[in-house]
Amino acid sequence: MITKMSHTTLFVTDQDKAYDFYVNKLGFKVHTDVTMPQGECEGDEEEKAKQVMMRWLTLNAPDQPDLEIIIMSVNSFDGFDEEARKAIRVLLDRGIMGAGVFTTPNCRATYEELKAKGVEFKSEPREQFYGIEAVMLDGCGNWFSVTEPKMH
Numbered sequence: 121m122i123t124k125m126s127h128t129t130l131f132v133t134d135q136d137k138a139y140d141f142y143v144n145k146l147g148f149k150v151h152t153d154v155t156m157p158q159g160e161c162e163g164d165e166e167e168k169a170k171q172v173m174m175r176w177l178t179l180n181a182p183d184q185p186d187l188e189i190i191i192m193s194v195n196s197f198d199g200f201d202e203e204a205r206k207a208i209r210v211l212l213d214r215g216i217m218g219a220g221v222f223t224t225p226n227c228r229a230t231y232e233e234l235k236a237k238g239v240e241f242k243s244e245p246r247e248q249f250y251g252i253e254a255v256m257l258d259g260c261g262n263w264f265s266v267t268e269p270k271m272h
Contacts, residue, residue, distance in 0.1 A: 127178070129190040130219055131197070132260035133212055135175055138191045141258050145237045146222075148179040151188050158198045174198070181222070212261025219262040227252040227268035234266075 132138040142148040158174045174196050178188040194200070194208045211217045224230040227245045231254045235241060242255040242263060251270040257263050 127188045129192050131192050131194045135193050138260045142179050151178040151180050153177050217262050221265045223267055
């Protein structure tokens, strides 16, 4: 039986830019940030030296330490062939890789705070049937709703 989600992946074209956004602007915490080889490499030392390295970067929202968000570079992920990488980069470049919903107790105040930090928004806070929502961009092609859920 599945009881919870522990990791989810967010694809970006620039992990440093994503790090700056999620850690320095949103206040996420770094869980893991290491460089590691992709897969097993056979051969001599010269062949091993050519092995592609991958940065394993995971972050946590401040109040959700049990969910790691994997910030994965689409350019170095070996699970895609070049055609798939290109297709994902096109979607990221167009800003249509919607990524999720963040919640806040005060959407308008969060909007003002993040806007002052340079976060780009697609929409200002507005009333919706589920609460107040603003839509922001992460600078890497992903967008997120920032919502203040309606109290029932």
